[in-house]
Amino acid sequence: MRTTGQEQTSSPAVVKKQLPNGLEIYQNNEGETEFLYNEIFRKEMYFKHGITLPEHATVMDVGANIGIFTLFVNSKSDTCTVYAFEPLPPTYDILTMNTGQLPNVTVVNCGLSNANKEADFAYFPTMSTDSVQLKYRENHDQDLRYGLLNHYRDEFADPKTLNRFVDHLMAPKLLNEQIFRCKLTTISELMRNYALNQVDLLKIDVEKSEFEVLEGIAAEDWGKISQIVxxxxxxxxxxxxxxxxxxxxxxxxxxIDYYDDLNIPDYYNVYAKSRSNPVKIVDPQQ
Structure with missing residues (x-):
């Protein structure tokens, strides 16, 4: 059963959680937060194969969710400037609670695509990282299931018990799918709006909309970007x-690195570095 976001009133409560590194954040899903923390803080999955975070970097966090990646960047260097983009209102609200008070972070309630437009999104309160544009919703249940299995696999020693638990969570009443109409824009439009002549790191996590986001980078703007992950x-x-x-x-x-840690078929991380605009390492003594 689907409802519009305006009709839905039974989303999980937002609560405060202390991460293992002592950082306090707001969340509405314990398993999802632990999963994101493990991937971003412990494994540092976005900083492999030569991807770096220089001092005074400008970072675009596309598909920011509740802000774990933005918080990671801020924890590594408070000289970085981060623009964090999240289209879904419930997730954006938590993103703002987690990062909106940081002095070098700008949070924006929009998604990224290949044009300025609006689109319907399927939002899953218990699996917000797997929320997706409605046009990609068909056959998305398998991805939701893989996501839930990964989020809760450390809590169940018996695979059969884990699978029964995930079956329970996949029931329509618990999945609680909601539809939101969201604003979309392009990377190039945002670079113009915020006068960004240099982006040191562009991070993209947009659940099946990756090609659309890349199509939203105008030819003259590719040379202003140093790294994309x-x-x-x-x-x-x-x-x-x-x-x-x-x-x-x-x-x-x-x-393009096949990511087998999550046991998800055809799941890849892409690490890309500009040949003409490499990251510039600034000597702090100069």
Whole structure:
């Protein structure tokens, strides 16, 4: 059963949680927060294969969710400036609670695509990281199931018990799917709006909308970006070749790394570095 966001009143409560590193955040899903913390803080999955975070970097966090990546960047260097984008109102509200008071962080309630427009999103309160544009909702249940299995796998020693628990969570009443109409814009539009002539790191996590986001980078703006790191899901060989071509055509070397930690088929992380605009390391003594 689906409801519109305006009709829905039974979303999980927002509560405060202390992360293992002592940082306090707001959340509405314990398992999801632990999963994100493990991936971003412990494994540092976005900073592999030469991806770096220089001092005074400008970072765009596309698909910021509740702000774990933005908080990670801020914990590494308070000289960085972060622009964090999240389209779904309930998730954006928590993002603002977690990061809105940080002096070098700008939070924006919009998603990224290939044009200025609006789109319907399927929002899952108990699995907000797997919320997706409605046009990609078909066959998304498998991704939701994999996500739940990964979020709760450390809590169940017996795989059968874990699977029964996930079956329970996948019931429509508990999944509590809601539809929100969200604003979308482009990377290039935001670079103009915020007068960004240099983006040191562009992080993208947008659940099946990755190609649309890349299409929203105008030809003249690719050269202003030094590094791009992104998650991609469910790509076949033709789509992987297309992704590689997009980066190579626009002056980037890229590595598409199959991510087998989560036991999700066709799940990749992409690490791309500009050939013409590499990250500049500033000597603090100068």
């Amino acid at each position: 992104m998650e991609v899901h469910g790509l076949n060989e033709e789509q992987i070749a297309r992704l590689e071509q997009i980066f190579h055509t626009n002056g980037f070397d890229c590595l």
